[in-house]
Amino acid sequence: MRPSLFAAAALAVLPATAALAQVTGAAFALPEAKTFRFESQQQTLSMQYVDLPAERPNGHTAVLLHGKNFCSGYWRGTARVLHERGWRVVIPEQIGFCGSDMPRRYQYSFHQLAENTRDLLEQLDLARTTVIAHSMGGMLGTRYALMYPGAVERLVLVNPIGLEDWKAKGVPYVDIDAQYARERAMDAERIEAYQKQSYYDGRWNADYARWARELARIYQGPRGDRFAWSMARTSDMVYTQPVVHEFPRLQVPTALIIGQRDRTAIGRDAAPPAVAQTLGDYPALGRAAAGAIPGATLIELDGLGHLPHIEAPERFEAALLEALDGDADAG
Structure with a gap:
């Protein structure tokens, strides 16, 4: 897929949405969000992204991929650290999420989201980037690296989901209508x-609450129904499109950063108790993934959970x- 001639020219700077407007710090603020318009599945769509230029360019660009329950703004601390060390940073929000379009009719797949992301980066004249991906973004980052190995300098997976195949382990399927009712x-x-x-x-503080409130505002806002429908269909995508079996095919330098307290598992609440208790063992899953991915390195963060970049930013x-x-100049 490539953007149409009309759509390819439509890289426009728009006011930041509520999802991205909050990503400011006392001494650091991300620039205004931009919009990439492109053709996909017989419709013109808009994907929002932040493009943070390097302070002292080191020649590298990082692409930060968000998880399913977060908008791109939760990467602000990571963006700041990379920016200070000379990186250009691009943070897309995928179709169906937050500030991007939420089409009622769209076939969600990690292949499609990876292609959308590649088209954005090509439009920005970024031939090769480092991909840093969290949670669901880890599944997308893996698919992206499998599809475009020549475009990936390095892949960093931060507590990615998809380190196990839930359906193969016995987690029952929940159809999209039921997922939508939950959403x-x-x-x-x-x-x-x-x-x-x-x-x-069980812990909670103002910084954790910030991202929960951001998500709640979308569910309860004017696009809440569209967002719920997108979340239901992306839940189906996560369940039905495992990447774990393809880890040995990765051809790019890969690192895993795994908070050892993480026990995230899709569908645990619907699984039989005997199955549920076996799921989400991130210490074991991280080590297995590092063993399956050629040449991978594993960094284990004791005592941290699914969001190490929010829970303990300095670590x-x-x-x-x-x-x-x-x-x-990585640091």
């Missing part, structure tokens, strides 16, 4: 309860710079 029931209270238990081991940033060692 429509989402509100701030449910989101906080889930994230507090699943991500932070995560040190691990990331270690993972990037070998790229010029």
Whole structure:
């Protein structure tokens, strides 16, 4: 797929949406979001992204891929650290998420999202990048690296989901209509309860709450129904399109950064108890993935969960710079 001649010219700077407007710090702010318009599946779509130029260019660009329950803004701390070390940073929001279009009719697949991302990067004249990917973004980053190995300098997977094949392990299928009903029931209270238990081991603070509130605003806003429908279909994508079996095919330098307290597992609540208790063993899954991916390195972060870059930014940033060692001026 390539953008149409009309759409390819439509890289426009737009005001940041609510999803990206909050990604500011006391001494650091991401630039305004831009929009990439392109043709996909017989429709013109808009994908929002941030393009942060390097402060002292080191010749490298990092592409940060978000997870399913977050918008791109939760990468702000990581973007700052890379920016200070000379990296250009591009942070897309995938179709179906946050500030990007949420089409009612769209065939979601990791192949399609990877192609959309590649088209964006080609339009930005970025032939090769380092891909840093968290959670669901890890499945997308893996697919991207499999499809475009020559376009990937390095792949860094941060507590990626998809280190196991849930359906093969016995997690039952939940159809899209049932997923949609669950998504429509989402509100701030449910989101906080889930994230507090699943991500932070019962702890909670203002920084954690920021990202939960951001998600709740989308569910409860004017695009809430479209967002719920997109989330239902991307849940189906995550369940039905495993990448773990293709890890041995990866041909790019790969590092895994794994918070050892993480126990995230898709469909655990619907699985039989005997199955549920076997899922999401990230210490074991990380080691297995590192063994399956040729030449992979594994960085284990004791005591941290699914979001090490939010839970313990300094520890995560040190691990990331270690993972990037070998790229010029990585730190």
